[in-house]
Amino acid sequence: MTDLDRLKELVARRPVDGEKELEALYQQYACATPPKKGETVSVAYRIRLLILDRWNLWKRLVMYRQWQGSGGEHLDGTNNRCEQAIGNWIKERYRTMRGYKREESAVGVSRLLVWAGNHTLRGGAPLVLLLK
Numbered sequence: 001m002t003d004l005d006r007l008k009e010l011v012a013r014r015p016v017d018g019e020k021e022l023e024a025l026y027q028q029y030a031c032a033t034p035p036k037k038g039e040t041v042s043v044a045y046r047i048r049l050l051i052l053d054r055w056n057l058w059k060r061l062v063m064y065r066q067w068q069g070s071g072g073e074h075l076d077g078t079n080n081r082c083e084q085a086i087g088n089w090i091k092e093r094y095r096t097m098r099g100y101k102r103e104e105s106a107v108g109v110s111r112l113l114v115w116a117g118n119h120t121l122r123g124g125a126p127l128v129l130l131l132k
């Protein structure tokens with residue numbers, strides 16, 4: 001349970017040395033063998049697969065730290081307050097959790113969110129301008 005709690009914390013906080021910690025966690029479970037035909041899967045093997053999956057996804061989880069667009073754009077990391085603000089503007093946070101299919105979409109939507117957010121204290125964004 002301690003290892004699973006640590007895995008959950010690593011994914012939530014995404015520390016700089018998180019990839020090394022995931023590798024160390026994986027090494028603890030590397031000897032867990034897959035089940036033979038007809039056997040049930042051991043808990044250790046399931047944990048091994050879970051840690052391996054998160055380890056493989058780590059570069060995508062921390063992509064916002066080093067991503068740079070063609071125009072020099074950078075993505076800022078988010079926190080709960082940031083997510084709440086995005087949720088108040090547009091329910092776009094669900095798409096960011098699933099991921100974008102093209103980098104241009106991520107940049108375009110992030111610019112739209114900033115533009116709309118800048119109008120929240122002025123009675124709302126003039127969305128009719130987007131239709132022209």
